[in-house]
Amino acid sequence: MIRTLALLLILGLTACSDPRSHTQAVYMLVDTSGTYSLEAGKAQVIVNYLLGTLQSGDSLAVARVESRSFSEKDIVAKATFDRRPSQANAQKRAFSDTTKGFVSAVKQSRYTDITGGLLQGAEFLNETGAGTKTIIIFSDMQEELDKVTMRDMPMNLKNIRVIAVNVVKLKTDNVDPRRYFGRLEAWQKRVQAAGASEWRVINDLERLDAIFSKS
């Protein structure tokens, strides 16, 4: 009876539904290079926050940033949550378990290919067709590439919000803070030049609600 009623309602309402997408898609890059891999435990806090905040119909993917990150293989877990809240909750539990496994057994990589991760993330987000697309970069934003990897190409981050989280200061940053600010500024310019709708840095993990707040 409930199903029939619901079906009738859907049939009646789809005729006048809003064609714009109101869903959100989040792609989170987790840096696993060098000493930053020790910060991976904090990544789980952010994943948990995202799982608790995202709604049915939203998409979430967590990918590692390693020597070469422009690959589907680097995606640790991804899900588009079911339209039914109960199913979505089950998916979130499974997602959380997967990322816990990844965080507990993270392997250090020699290089850091943030650009490759951004390219992969943009591709994933555009495929979801979500209304709001966000890339979260959990990294110190220090990109290091091997000699073979080519990343000096223009990116397309149109309508994508890019948020750098937990951008820790390196030893050299402590010596000369200009390096830290210069690094962030360079990334901001690069991301905005790629068409990103927003660039934001969040270092305080107690203020994660800023991830979804409008600037």
Place this chain on the structure above:
Amino acid sequence: MTTPQAWMIWPENPALSILVLALLGMVFLYAARRPMHELLHAVGGLIGAPLRVAARWLAATANAMRQRNKAVLLAHGRQEVGNRIEREFERLAATVKRDLQGYPTLQRKLLDEITRIEEDYRKCGEVPPPSPDWVEAVAAVANVKSGSEMVQSILEEIKRSVDKMHEKTLGEYRRSYETRHKILEGFMPFWRSVDKTLTEVDKKLTELQNGAGAVDAHMEKYEAINAKTDKAEQMLTVSAFTQFAIALLVMVVAAGGAFINFKLIALPMSEMVGAGDYLTSSLRTSEVAALVIILVEASMGLFLMEGLRITHLFPSIAGLNDRMRRRMMWIALVLLFTLAGVEAALALMRDMLIADKQALLQSLATAAPAAQTDGWVGRIPTIGQMLLGFILPLALTFIAIPLESLIHASRTVGGVLLAAGVDGVALLLRIASSIVRRAARVLITIYDVLIVVPLLAERLTKSTLATRRGAVDLDDSVHQVR
């Protein structure tokens, strides 16, 4: 660029220049006085007259609206009071049928009891003791000369007999009284029965009298409405305003209930129609679906009330035959109960979804989970939600009654407010028209003040000419007289 210096005839002597310019201006203004006056009059009339016409038209419209409102109000009041009188008569007829139908039996019973009491009363009438026949004999014996022993013995014998008879008579008399007392004692139940019967009759008659009084009051009202008196109109208007306020208050309370109901089913509806679909940027499809269910329930409630003939919002339903109406009523009732059941199930689902979400959040949180309340205490909110989910749709059925009152009263209230608004606009237009006309007059006066010097000269010239003409006329008349 024009500078003030350019206007100066003698730039080195501004005062003289201004004076000459003012005099020239005065002369020009004096020359243009009549056409300027006419122009100002015309402009005043041009703006003021349409405003006045509009004000009159609005006042007439407001009056027509008031008349129309009055007619509708009186017609509605007549119908309402007529219905009430009809119901009072029905009630009276039922009372008369119920109470006075048994009145002949009651009267017969009362008469029987009275007859019986009368008979008993007659029975207990006092019978005087028979006068002793031997009194005269005793008197004769007493007249016999004394001294005789025989007489004495006779008298003693008589005394003995008299004493014996006296005792016997007294005994009979006492027995007789005893019997009468018993009869009187037997009266009591009859008296009580008569008293009870009469109290009953009195009560019924009072009820009847009260009913008749209510009919009288309604009839008075009906007559006043029929006579179209201002008092009746005022009374009906006040009544409509009161009804409107009360109905509005009840509707607000009902809206609160509907909101709670909506909150109960909005979340579980997302489980059925999906949580990710939006109708507008902030309106989810699941929320609209929940709203639709509530509105369908309200409609079913409305049809139920129509079927029960409690409300009369739909003439087509009121015009149905009894069989069809009853069928429709039952369909509405079944649907209403089904929807109430669905809502109870949705309320349960809501509780389960919230619990699931809470469990997920707790598993994601780093902090230790809060202690769960187990047992029957923990089930109270669930049961409460289910009960609310079931009861609220049924309770919302009754909003049909205040809704009908609100619709009927809003016609009167809206009409009165609209007429008052139109009247207010008419008044404003009238004031504006008056201001425009007066402003034209003020401008004319100011104009004359500006050319006061030529005007004074004109007046002086006219009076001089008039004096001369008067002197010439006087000379002519003197010559004529001579």
